[in-house]
Amino acid sequence: MEGKNKKTDYxxxxxxxxxxxxxxxxxxxxxxxxxxxxxxGPIRPILxxxxxxxxxxxxxxxxxxxxxxxxxxxxILQTIVLFFQTYATNWLGQSVVxxxxxxxxxxxxxxxMSYFNKTPVGRTVTRVVGDIETIAExxxxxxxxxSGDLLMIIFIVSFMVYQDLQMTLISLSVLPILLYASQVFRxxxxxxxxxxxxxxxxxxxxxxxxxxxxxxxxxxxxxxSEFDKFKTINKKHLxxxxxxxxxxxxxxxxxxxxxxxxxxxxxxxxxxxSLNLDISPGLIVAFYLYIQMFFRPIRMIANRFNQIxxxxxxxxxxxxxxxxxxxxxxxxxxxxxxHGNINFKNVWFAYNDxxxxxxxxxxxxxxxxxxxxVGATGAGKSSIINLISKFYSKQKGEIFIxxxxxxxxxxxxxxxxxxxxxQDIFLFSGSIRQxxxxxxxxxxEKIKDAAIGVGxxxxxxxxxxxxxxxxxxRGSALSTGQRQLISFIRALAFDPKLLILDxxxxxxxxxxxxxxxxxxxxxxxxxxxxxxxxxxxxIQHAHMILVMNQGEIVERGNHTELMKKRGYYYDLHQxxxxxx
Numbered sequence: 001m002e003g004k005n006k007k008t009d010y011x012x013x014x015x016x017x018x019x020x021x022x023x024x025x026x027x028x029x030x031x032x033x034x035x036x037x038x039x040x041g042p043i044r045p046i047l048x049x050x051x052x053x054x055x056x057x058x059x060x061x062x063x064x065x066x067x068x069x070x071x072x073x074x075x076i077l078q079t080i081v082l083f084f085q086t087y088a089t090n091w092l093g094q095s096v097v098x099x100x101x102x103x104x105x106x107x108x109x110x111x112x113m114s115y116f117n118k119t120p121v122g123r124t125v126t127r128v129v130g131d132i133e134t135i136a137e138x139x140x141x142x143x144x145x146x147s148g149d150l151l152m153i154i155f156i157v158s159f160m161v162y163q164d165l166q167m168t169l170i171s172l173s174v175l176p177i178l179l180y181a182s183q184v185f186r187x188x189x190x191x192x193x194x195x196x197x198x199x200x201x202x203x204x205x206x207x208x209x210x211x212x213x214x215x216x217x218x219x220x221x222x223x224x225s226e227f228d229k230f231k232t233i234n235k236k237h238l239x240x241x242x243x244x245x246x247x248x249x250x251x252x253x254x255x256x257x258x259x260x261x262x263x264x265x266x267x268x269x270x271x272x273x274s275l276n277l278d279i280s281p282g283l284i285v286a287f288y289l290y291i292q293m294f295f296r297p298i299r300m301i302a303n304r305f306n307q308i309x310x311x312x313x314x315x316x317x318x319x320x321x322x323x324x325x326x327x328x329x330x331x332x333x334x335x336x337x338x339h340g341n342i343n344f345k346n347v348w349f350a351y352n353d354x355x356x357x358x359x360x361x362x363x364x365x366x367x368x369x370x371x372x373x374v375g376a377t378g379a380g381k382s383s384i385i386n387l388i389s390k391f392y393s394k395q396k397g398e399i400f401i402x403x404x405x406x407x408x409x410x411x412x413x414x415x416x417x418x419x420x421x422x423q424d425i426f427l428f429s430g431s432i433r434q435x436x437x438x439x440x441x442x443x444x445e446k447i448k449d450a451a452i453g454v455g456x457x458x459x460x461x462x463x464x465x466x467x468x469x470x471x472x473x474r475g476s477a478l479s480t481g482q483r484q485l486i487s488f489i490r491a492l493a494f495d496p497k498l499l500i501l502d503x504x505x506x507x508x509x510x511x512x513x514x515x516x517x518x519x520x521x522x523x524x525x526x527x528x529x530x531x532x533x534x535x536x537x538x539i540q541h542a543h544m545i546l547v548m549n550q551g552e553i554v555e556r557g558n559h560t561e562l563m564k565k566r567g568y569y570y571d572l573h574q575x576x577x578x579x580x
Contacts, residue, residue: 051064189244384530
């Protein structure tokens with residue numbers, strides 16, 4: 001299992017690093033500056049050694065001043081290189097994050113509805129924002145910087161070996177202990193970070209859902225109860241972070257102890273050798289500085305390793321999302337105009353396995369006709385709409401639009417010619433104009449004409465800024481009926497070939513409904529339409545009514561024919577039940 005995890009880690013690292021190939025110039029600048037910074041650091045102890053042995057020991061003031069100037073120049077150069085190296089790596093990280101975030105957001109827009117049905121919104125937001133931001137640290141403080149630290153360690157050890165092999169072996173004799181501690185730390189912190197990211201996602205999902213439904217929380221006096229739930233989730237988040245802190249609290253003191261032990265060995269051995277004149281004072285000082293420099297990048301590597309571990313956990317989640325097979329299939333190549341002939345032949349459909357919501361559904365809808373779907377909640381009405389819209393794919397049977405199997409239709413071509421007015425109206429933050437012209441292809445003149453046709457122009461023109469009125473988040477600045485009217489304007493202005501009304505008047509009061517009944521009739525005229533009815537008045541003039549119950553068609557015909565049958569439809573009408 002560990003071997004498998006390592007293999008997965010390496011693959012993830014490669015995938016993450018490949019993201020930087022899009023920014024090759026910044027990548028090469030970062031690599032070159034990192035190499036230069038790694039090489040400049042170990043030069044300083046050599047200069048200090050020569051200063052002590054060749055100038056201070058002999059009282060050569062002129063030479064001392066020259067060496068101090070040289071060391072100062074080296075420090076200035078090193079500072080400049082570190083500045084640009086830090087800037088370049090962070091610029092690279094943010095550029096990669098922007099590119100990856102664009103890719104993830106675009107991918108989310110193409111996912112099937114089944115993904116959103118089973119995934120909390122807060123978790124998806126965590127992927128797009130938090131997890132991707134963590135990957136930036138992999139570049140800014142991770143892969144390239146770790147490579148620089150490792151190079152610096154190699155340069156330091158090389159200089160030490162060149163100076164005195166025996167003293168190098170003694171000073172680094174504590175290294176096996178450090179390597180073992182680092183391995184234990186790596187494993188522990190990896191699992192800790194996985195738990196942290198899991199709890200962050202849970203926290204975001206809970207907060208997002210409660211804020212979205214805050215009106216229900218307050219109406220039912222659930223503030224304290226929801227707060228108690230939040231405290232429980234937040235406590236799990238705290239405990240997950242405590243595990244990470246625990247590993248750090250153990251590891252870094254161990255590194256300090258090992259560093260001090262190594263320095264002590266250098267001093268003891270150096271003093272012993274210097275008494276026999278086998279080693280110079282400058283070399284002892286140089287080795288002392290080398291040991292400090294040797295363990296400093298090791299400590300930094302541990303910190304950077306934390307960033308990589310967090311990035312790895314985040315990358316694993318992001319690539320799991322990107323690699324998911326939930327993306328809408330766009331392989332259909334038919335891009336013709338919709339005329340409006342729709343045929344269902346023995347269609348079966350299930351959201352989960354074989355728990356069929358639609359069972360053996362067959363009907364034919366001709367160009368310019370209106371089909372009405374009625375039935376109780378859960379009868380399968382909205383599922384028919386979902387199949388025509390290609391939000392889901394059927395399991396059995398055939399669906400034809402103008403004689404072409406729906407799977408062969410190009411998704412963009414199909415949806416660009418249809419409009420849906422839903423019961424649950426969603427408006428984006430922004431103006432009324434922007435929410436109507438959601439395709440950005442409708443002129444203001446068409447928007448105003450559609451508003452007049454729907455009977456909504458008066459209420460819009462009485463708002464501040466008229467069509468530029470800000471509806472706020474989810475349209476909260478408008479009433480439910482006004483939001484419904486906006487959706488009708490959107491559909492009418494779009495002028496679709498195929499119109500779908502899904503409970504389109506269920507949220508509209510009687511007075512508002514009377515304003516749009518005529519508009520609906522005009523909108524349906526000459527256009528193939530499918531109407532899921534909440535009120536019988538909406539569908540009495542439909543060419544065909546399908547009465548559904550438990551996923552099956554139990555009756556079909558027009559209003560007059562169904563009333564004469566005195567069956568299921570007649571009973572619903574007589575009882576004056578609102579059809580869901």
